[in-house]
Amino acid sequence: MKKIVIIHSSSIICRGLTDVIKGYFNVDVFVFPSVEEFISRKVDARKLIVFTEHAENIIISQIRNQDAAKEVVIIQLHNKSESIENTCFDSSISIWAEPADFYNIIHPQLAAAETHSNEIENSNLTIREKDVLREVSTGLTNKEIAEKLHISIHTVISHRKNITAKLGIKSISGLTVYAIINNIVDTNSIDPNSLI
Amino acid sequence: MSIIKATDVFAEVIESNTQLLPVINRFNISLGLDNQTVEEICKKVDINLNFFLAILNTYQNPNYFHKLNPNDYSILEVVNYLKKTHAYYINYALPKLEKILQTLNVSCQVHNGAVKLIHTFYQKYKEELIAHIEDEESRVFTYIGRLVETQKKESDFSILTFEKEHTNVEEKINDLKTLIVRHIPPTYNQNVANDFLIELSRFEKDISDHARIEDNLLIPMVKHIENTLSV
Ligand SMILES: [Fe+2]
Ligand SMILES: [Fe+2]
Numbered sequence: 466m467k468k469i470v471i472i473h474s475s476s477i478i479c480r481g482l483t484d485v486i487k488g489y490f491n492v493d494v495f496v497f498p499s500v501e502e503f504i505s506r507k508v509d510a511r512k513l514i515v516f517t518e519h520a521e522n523i524i525i526s527q528i529r530n531q532d533a534a535k536e537v538v539i540i541q542l543h544n545k546s547e548s549i550e551n552t553c554f555d556s557s558i559s560i561w562a563e564p565a566d567f568y569n570i571i572h573p574q575l576a577a578a579e580t581h582s583n584e585i586e587n588s589n590l591t592i593r594e595k596d597v598l599r600e601v602s603t604g605l606t607n608k609e610i611a612e613k614l615h616i617s618i619h620t621v622i623s624h625r626k627n628i629t630a631k632l633g634i635k636s637i638s639g640l641t642v643y644a645i646i647n648n649i650v651d652t653n654s655i656d657p658n659s660l661i
Numbered sequence: 662m663s664i665i666k667a668t669d670v671f672a673e674v675i676e677s678n679t680q681l682l683p684v685i686n687r688f689n690i691s692l693g694l695d696n697q698t699v700e701e702i703c704k705k706v707d708i709n710l711n712f713f714l715a716i717l718n719t720y721q722n723p724n725y726f727h728k729l730n731p732n733d734y735s736i737l738e739v740v741n742y743l744k745k746t747h748a749y750y751i752n753y754a755l756p757k758l759e760k761i762l763q764t765l766n767v768s769c770q771v772h773n774g775a776v777k778l779i780h781t782f783y784q785k786y787k788e789e790l791i792a793h794i795e796d797e798e799s800r801v802f803t804y805i806g807r808l809v810e811t812q813k814k815e816s817d818f819s820i821l822t823f824e825k826e827h828t829n830v831e832e833k834i835n836d837l838k839t840l841i842v843r844h845i846p847p848t849y850n851q852n853v854a855n856d857f858l859i860e861l862s863r864f865e866k867d868i869s870d871h872a873r874i875e876d877n878l879l880i881p882m883v884k885h886i887e888n889t890l891s892v
Contacts, residue, residue, distance in 0.1 A: 506771055509848045632844070633843060636836050638785060638836075639840060646845060647844075661778065661785055
């Protein structure tokens, strides 16, 4: 799951950046006025992309270690007109940058988060099983799945058996919930409520 | 567990299996049982002893299969019991689960999309279950009522149709449990989640016993009646 966090004391900058990000990406953006506030409220995601104005090493490592299970990418939000280098950040960008520059800095991170989550989070399902699960959760029949994925109905059925055995979920709507939670099915274009 | 007999002290039966509490309420039996035996209670509340034992033992023993003796009790007693169980689900069990689920939703420290999905999943399940119950009451139970009253079979419906179409209502409860126990991020209040799972397990047990009564008691009894009647 991909989530973006902005930690900045200026609410105008937070709002502006939220707008820019939401204009490009369908992601959840969480805004916090301070690092303390961010640390006290757990953001539910496997990977966070954090924008922050803070530059002190100790604060950055606090953000990074907020939850050991999470992968955190930290991007410094500075107010110089040119890019500056600081080794404790994964990247940095100026609040004076163009919206397109924000796109360029976020996009690779989100793409990485996507492949990363597919590899690690659902490592118990094979890639083919995920393909089948994706189609099952959009409501296709075994026959339709077989045609779409160029495999036999028999193979589809055996994948479905393995999926149910691995996940412990039998119903199609239960499998759909799992597929949505684990980003196996793309909910940007489909309303999750219509799938279940 | 052991088979419940007519001479057992009823309070002891209940003390050893609290899952039976909602079941006895459906027979209009309340607590304050003293040392009366099952038989004495039945006489007092005016319920058919054999039927009562058949139901209790179905809940008590997962493999209990009542040996059918059609003279033991009437099909209308079975239907009446099943209706009371339906009312218990609709008026008490489902609203209770829903209330806990709402509390769980609110208890999330941050927006938890997965808990929202669980809520949606539950809502859809509830709608399906209510439709299932309404179908049984409007199509099957009324048919049985007519069968008893007119003593005639019907050409467009028989209990075989119901037997073929009777769907599994427990599968999704189990999926719901699995999703919470294994798959969703636990950023909710754990006590509330535990309450929900415990309540859900109780409900799952009750409804699977209910389905067993429909499949193993109701359907064979109606088949037996149909076989003795002409069109
Ligand atoms: Fe029923
Ligand atoms: Fe049923």
